[in-house]
Amino acid sequence: MTITEYFELVFTDYTLRTITLGTAVLGAISGMLGSFAVLRKQSLLGDAISHAALPGIAIAFLITGTKDTNILMLGALVSGLIGTFWIRGIITKTHLKTDTALGLILSLFFGFGMLLLTFIQKQPNANQAGLDKYLFGQAATLVEKDVILMVIVTAICLFILLLFWKEFKILLFDEDYTRTLGFNTRFIDILITFFIVLAIVLGLQTVGVVLMSALLLAPAAAARQWTNKLSVMVTLAAIFGAFSGVFGTAISASQNNLSTGPVVVLVAAVFVLFSFIFSPERGILFRELRFRKNRRDLQLQKTLQFMYGIAKTHENISHPHAIKILNNFQGFTKKTLQELEEKDWIELNGQQWAMTNEGFTAAENLYNQQVPNV
Amino acid sequence: MEKIAVQIDDLTVAYNYKPVLWDIDLTIPEGVLMAIVGPNGAGKSTLIKAILGIIKPIAGSVTIYGKAYTDQRKLVAYVPQKGSVDWDFPTTALDVVMMGTYGQLGWIRRPGQKEKKASLEALEKVGMLSFKNRQISQLSGGQQQRVFLARALVQNASIYFMDEPFQGVDATTEIAIINILKELRKAGKTVIVVHHDLQTVPEYFDWVTFLNVKKIATGPVKQIFNDDNLTKTYGINYKVAVNK
Secondary structure: OOHHHHHHHOOOOHHHHHHHHHHHHHHHHHHHHHHHHHHOOOHHHHHHHHHHOHHHHHHHHHHHOOOOHHHHHHHHHHHHHHHHHHHHHHHHHOOOOHHHHHHHHHHHHHHHHHHHHHHHHOOOOHHHOOOOHHHHOOHHHOOHHHHHHHHHHHHHHHHHHHHOHHHHHHHHHOHHHHHHOOOOHHHHHHHHHHHHHHHHHHHHOOOOOOOHHHHHHHHHHHHHOOOOOHHHHHHHHHHHHHHHHHHHHHHHHHOOOOOHHHHHHHHHHHHHHHHHHHOOOOOHHHHHHHHHHHHHHHHHHHHHHHHHHHHHOOOOOOOOEEHHHHHHOOOOOHHHHHHHHHOOOEEEEOOEEEEOHHHHHHHHOOOOOOOOOO | OOOEEEEEEEEEEEEOOEEEEEEEEEEEEOOOEEEEEOOOOOOHHHHHHHHOOOOOOOEEEEEEOOEEHHHHHHHEEEEOOHHHOOOOOOOEHHHHHHHHHHHHHOOOOOOOHHHHHHHHHHHHHOOOHHHOOOEHHHOOHHHHHHHHHHHHHOOOOOEEEEEOOOOOOOHHHHHHHHHHHHHHHHOOOEEEEEOOOHHHHHHHOOEEEEEEOEEEEEEEHHHHOOHHHHHHHHOOOOOOOOOO
16 A cells, blocks of 8 residues: 555545544644643653553453453553652652652563563463553554544543643743742642643553653654744644654555554654754754854954954045955955945955945944843 | 731741751831842742742741731732743743733633733833743843743732842843832832842842841841841851941
């Protein structure tokens, strides 16, 4: 199947449609909530939570014996939340720093989860196969009811986001201040964290424990590059996430045996790369271009300044001088002379140059940066 | 006798068993412009944070006009240290000032025209109106400090707590800020400022508290801002030229 065939099929084929919709919705909710994680400088929290969810999946299976996704996800949710509260507990109750707490819980829970998975695999029970798909995710197992659940959670999340928008924003920016205004910052904080955990758990089936945090962070990191407005950033992140889901599914469906989760994450990474390079204000490319332009302008100004120094000593400022005398000066090139002439700051005549009145005034005011106060 | 704006009794705060503030009793009368001075680690910021309920004290009580802080929030505005937030946050100067109205609005209600108008007025007062749509990371340190001040002004409080508002600002901004503080005092407000520059204390403030874990002294600058108290607070034989 080629990509174009995929896009023709996506509207008719039930399985493809379900998977595409699922990854798109997942990308959207991850992007949205990922923005908050990134702005709270809790990027690694997502990684810790997703890893912390693994033992929950295994325990849910051991208790119930079913592989019903909803039950396994419930287990993941519980253990993800426990992991999160332990992390917060370690940070507030001990001297350990955030990164240590995250690393500790991540590896501890993940190790325990892996232990349980291998234990389950040794069981003489035919039902046990396939739990390891939660490690890297398997989008192909998405069915309609999974997608419906994702849509419902996303809708609730969106509603809460709009309802508490003002509170989320101020908490993200200045937590102490928020508290002095009388808001219960703990409640807002727990609300945000709960939805982040929820989004991560939703993504485990599709993207898996190991890669889920990338889907949370990549769209948000990409979106931050394009805007200085929180609402735009969250919207963009949701769009980037959704597109990563759709394109990722398209690519993996059109190439045999490419597993969807990693492809979705890679597409999201392409969004990040593109944004880092090409975003107009923060991107590397335009920053470099601006830097070069500044350097060129500075060179021009230096040359003009030098000429000004010469012209100043003459009664007639437009008295012509030989271009040769500029050769001692480093900033000068043929090109700068031409540019200066284009600006009407100097006149060129054979091997001579002469300053114009405009050029003289421009040079005079070049570094007179009289910034009006207040 | 004048009204008491802030009354602190037996306030003790500790981080990890080490006391940062020890048994502070402090009465701040209404309408003063007060500096809190003391060396690094003296607990100046902590004192403000404990008054505002950001940090939980292990003992003691704080009242604002005779009632608990939680009942009097709307009378109090806070200017945190500029460095306490990430200025790369995607938002504009006006947006930050609008946050000052959130407390009055309460949960869920969004700011409207009235709040926007008040925020624009506050921006104008600190001379930042032309920067209203500027992304906050593109503001200079002094401008950021002014935005924080405007955010507190828009709260229209009776008592203002400011944590080092003069830190890292140029002379122009410092004068602009102190003029606003003096205006606040003229309007009968109480202003409490964590301050570092001892030289400017007599010029800027009319009330001062010396703090170094314990309260050393508090009172009118004219009476208690002297070498004796400075030496007790800073531990070295501090000589400062005070215009008496």
